[in-house]
Amino acid sequence: MRQFFPVDDLARDERFVQTNMAKRMADSRSAVGVKKSAKSRGASNRLTPDRHDASEAARSLMHGIMVGEIQALEGAGRTAHDFAAGDGSGDTIPFELKLDMARQAWDEARHVEISAKLSDWMGTELGQFSENTVLFEAACSNDPVLRLAGVNRALEGLAIDVFTQMKEFGQLAGDPFLEFCEDWMLADEVTHVKMGSDWLRKVTENDPDRRAKALEFQQVVDKLFSFGGARGDSDESPIGLARRFRELAGFTDDEVDTIAEMDHDALEERKAAVRLAQEAAGV
Amino acid sequence: MSTIAVTPERFTLVAYDADRIAEITRGLAERLQLTNPIVIEVDERTPLGKMSASVDSASSDATIRLQLESGALEDTKNLTNFSDTRAHLSLGRLLLRASDRLRDDFADAPPDRDLTNAQNTAWKVYCGGRLERLGLAPIQQQYRYDFRNRFGFRDDVDTLFDRLWASENLGWHDLPG
Ligand SMILES: [Fe+2]
Numbered sequence: 001m002r003q004f005f006p007v008d009d010l011a012r013d014e015r016f017v018q019t020n021m022a023k024r025m026a027d028s029r030s031a032v033g034v035k036k037s038a039k040s041r042g043a044s045n046r047l048t049p050d051r052h053d054a055s056e057a058a059r060s061l062m063h064g065i066m067v068g069e070i071q072a073l074e075g076a077g078r079t080a081h082d083f084a085a086g087d088g089s090g091d092t093i094p095f096e097l098k099l100d101m102a103r104q105a106w107d108e109a110r111h112v113e114i115s116a117k118l119s120d121w122m123g124t125e126l127g128q129f130s131e132n133t134v135l136f137e138a139a140c141s142n143d144p145v146l147r148l149a150g151v152n153r154a155l156e157g158l159a160i161d162v163f164t165q166m167k168e169f170g171q172l173a174g175d176p177f178l179e180f181c182e183d184w185m186l187a188d189e190v191t192h193v194k195m196g197s198d199w200l201r202k203v204t205e206n207d208p209d210r211r212a213k214a215l216e217f218q219q220v221v222d223k224l225f226s227f228g229g230a231r232g233d234s235d236e237s238p239i240g241l242a243r244r245f246r247e248l249a250g251f252t253d254d255e256v257d258t259i260a261e262m263d264h265d266a267l268e269e270r271k272a273a274v275r276l277a278q279e280a281a282g283v
Numbered sequence: 284m285s286t287i288a289v290t291p292e293r294f295t296l297v298a299y300d301a302d303r304i305a306e307i308t309r310g311l312a313e314r315l316q317l318t319n320p321i322v323i324e325v326d327e328r329t330p331l332g333k334m335s336a337s338v339d340s341a342s343s344d345a346t347i348r349l350q351l352e353s354g355a356l357e358d359t360k361n362l363t364n365f366s367d368t369r370a371h372l373s374l375g376r377l378l379l380r381a382s383d384r385l386r387d388d389f390a391d392a393p394p395d396r397d398l399t400n401a402q403n404t405a406w407k408v409y410c411g412g413r414l415e416r417l418g419l420a421p422i423q424q425q426y427r428y429d430f431r432n433r434f435g436f437r438d439d440v441d442t443l444f445d446r447l448w449a450s451e452n453l454g455w456h457d458l459p460g
């Protein structure tokens with residue numbers, strides 16, 4: 001079986017259309033107020049049922065979760081397969097880490113099924129929205145430790161934020177399935193982050209440079225996964241930062257504060273970019 | 284035949300064509316036997332999909348004004364690109380709303396901006412059933428989910444949904460909200 005699968009080779013049927021971060025950021029429209037005036041700042045975009053477009057926004061996010069689960073399954077599966085078993089030095093990984101990745105792949109497969117069923121329940125057709133492959137891109141590093149940082153800490157951390165938001169949405173809307181399905185998946189994601197944190201620490205125990213490099217990579221990925229501030233502490237972000245569940249998953253307060261700052265920066269940078277593009281277009 | 288004006292005439296942030304929007308609207312207006320002048324304003328600065336319909340009087344020659352954020356016409360598989368299917372459903376719904384507003388028994392309906400989420404959704408469902416009978420293909424489960432979100436996830440709410448979906452010739456006070 002092939003090792004190190006590039007993102008372009010992911011197998012999808014004709015229902016799915018893929019996109020990436022560059023295309024997404026080239027879209028010069030914005031759902032948040034981009035003007036510098038005080039009035040346009042701080043309007044709430046949080047994904048809650050009282051939004052006028054709540055169901056449509058929830059469908060779009062749910063579809064994003066579903067394809068995200070497919071990519072998380074692919075990422076964990078690749079990591080279990082791509083590296084030889086060894087002592088963790090070079091490009092080997094401990095056998096127990098492979099077992100954890102296999103277990104994660106099993107969880108993600110279940111999440112794909114749950115998310116597909118939830119999408120159906122909400123009236124979404126599979127492939128109805130474009131699939132951003134940025135999540136899998138974080139799982140393409142040749143260094144297994146960078147994969148742990150990019151996938152198990154950044155991607156799975158984002159999953160914690162998104163599931164917390166959707167769980168709350170289901171609870172407020174009184175949706176009898178959404179709330180508890182999200183809760184079940186959330187419990188798994190907390191475990192996936194914890195596995196990443198524990199293995200990252202263990203494998204880099206005697207290699208501080210490698211650890212520093214991995215944490216640096218995680219920051220880059222975290223900022224990318226903010227999707228231009230779509231995730232963040234501010235109410236302008238549709239998805240909040242789930243501080244409590246991140247804490248349970250082993251993120252320190254400092255780490256979460258750093259992510260919150262990056263989310264804020266990503267939001268402001270995105271607003272500035274959209275402002276410039278719209279001014280240039282004369283709209 | 285309706286006169287139809289679309290702004291902007293040229294889109295810069297999305298790949299939409301004002302002529303195509305006018306053409307789809309003309310076809311739908313003919314099927315609904317609407318001959319009023321129609322003004323369409325698309326806000327291409329936002330990807331959101333809010334939309335509204337108003338009429339400047341209740342007379343038969345009133346001007347119909349349709350306002351849409353760009354997301355209401357968008358192909359969700361290829362963002363910033365136009366979707367004919369989506370445009371038919373969005374513009375069809377707005378024209379049905381406008382034709383409702385021209386009826387005496389919709390005189391009490393508040394302007395779109397003042398509708399509650401529940402009123403807005405109930406009206407949307409009433410339009411959805413009619414769009415299906417016009418030969419378009421709204422996904423009923425989406426409308427059902429929206430309706431449940433506003434009115435509750437219960438059997439009696441589903442029954443009410445089914446009745447609304449199958450209805451024709453309702454007045455404003457027949458809609459729940
Ligand atoms: Fe998952």
Ligand SMILES: [Fe+2]
Binds near residue numbers: 072156189192
């Ligand atoms: Fe996961």
